[in-house]
Amino acid sequence: MNRKILKLMLGGLFMLALGLGAAWAVEPDEQLDDPVLEERARDISRQLRCVVCQNQSIDESTAPLARDLRLIIRERLVAGDSNKKVVTFVVDRYGDFVLLRPPFQGDTYVLWFGPFIIFLIGGGLIFYYFRKVLKAVPDQDPSSPAKKGKRGS
Amino acid sequence: MKRLGFYLPIAIFAGVVIYLAVGLTLDPHKLPSTLIDKPAPEFDLPPIEGFEQGLSSQDLKGEVSLINIWGSWCVSCIIEHPVLMEIKKNNIVPIYGIDWKDPPGEGAVWLKKEGNPYTLIGDDAAGRVAIDFGVTGAPETFIIDKEGRIRYKYIGPITPEVWNEIIFPVVEELRK
Known part of the structure; x- marks a missing residue:
């Protein structure tokens, strides 16, 4: 058990030394x-x-x-x-x-705007898909037992 | 419409895969040079030990030439050395050497042992001229046109294939 702690401490010291070297x-x-x-x-x-x-x-x-x-x-x-x-x-x-x-200029627009465009497309698709799903389920009272079982048919 | 909804994501995914397959296998160390088509930087380097003449940017004008960045410490410079010697032997194109960050005298010792492929050599002990050329490592080779402009940069050792397929064709083209 003690050896394990010693090993951990040595490892920590080593990492610290590495970090200091880099700094x-x-x-x-x-x-x-x-x-x-x-x-x-x-x-x-x-x-x-x-x-x-x-x-x-x-x-x-x-x-x-x-x-x-x-x-x-x-x-x-x-x-x-x-x-x-x-x-x-x-x-x-x-x-x-x-x-x-990276500088903000013509050839880096894709880099800067890309993530937002992908986010918008993805968000739009999710919204579109769920709107369809939500519409597909008719309004219902979830507590009403009569309509149970009809779902998914 | 349903078809599109099925195929479009696959098409986009395929596009991303191709883009990454190309992009991620490029060697990031092969930086495009910002100096292409620009005049070679002004410099005036002293000779290395045992030589009388150094190398200056004035020497680059009038003829298509190569500038080769090397050093006695540079391991892969040995790989391209036979190719450079062959170019020198057959008098194909002058090669100007920039001895990059060598301890005093070591460049000359190396050339004595391996043979000297260079028309002129400049001693860039401080490495400042190499930085003006945007050098990231040795060996690097620049092709200079008659007006002294940098027209091509090759990073890495010039193997016979690189010489035949890349560098020599560019030299020929610039001579026209």
């Missing part, structure tokens, strides 16, 4: 002295996809390319670029795919 991909030597700029840099890197690992942002990724991009972001911020300009710099090179939040 601190940004290495101390990358960080800017100015806390405001550094926070902006973190904010930008959380929005950008790492093109090597793809399901991580460059803020979380330990890939060398992600590190290079984090350094570039900081350089450009120090040089006085706005957040938007820095993001555009990366998008110009790697495309809209690097934006973890």
Whole structure:
């Protein structure tokens, strides 16, 4: 029993270590002295996809390319670029795919509106179907025993 | 009307299946390049150790050429290396190499051992030029037209099949 608890605790510690590792991909030597700029840099890197690992942002990724991009972001911020300009710099090179939040534009309308359209179609079909079913059952008093058994015929 | 109610959902479902069957089997690492038909980014790279001339964007003008991103650390670069050597041997098209993020000297050592398929090589130790090219990994190969514009990007090693079926036809087309 004790061993089981020990195992659980070790497992928990391991998971914690993994989590911490992921949260601190940004290495101390990358960080800017100015806390405001550094926070902006973190904010930008959380929005950008790492093109090597793809399901991580460059803020979380330990890939060398992600590190290079984090350094570039900081350089450009120090040089006085706005957040938007820095993001555009990366998008110009790697495309809209690097934006973890897809932009709202012509070729992404299906992505943004699709779920609502499918919801409307599905909802409409359900409504249509049930209206027919409800209509098919004649008005009746559920407590009246006389009409029992006639249903479904 | 009843028929439609039966077949329409099946048709929609079939559509979704086909869409996903294609979409989910695409390799997400093969990102389309945003630089296609745009001039190659401006750069001026120093030579790697033991070479006299580096590589700059000016060298790309005047002739159809390939830019190959590689590194001595890059495992799949070995796979395409014989193909590149063959291109060099037969003088088919100049290949410009960008030595991406190599520790000093290692690129030159690798070329000495494996052979040098490149007309000119630039040393991109910091990896900045590769980022300007939107590189996600090595090897990557860009086809540059006479005006120095990027016309095609291939991600991954150039096997003989890739050369014969994809890259060489594009080079031929651009020469016209």
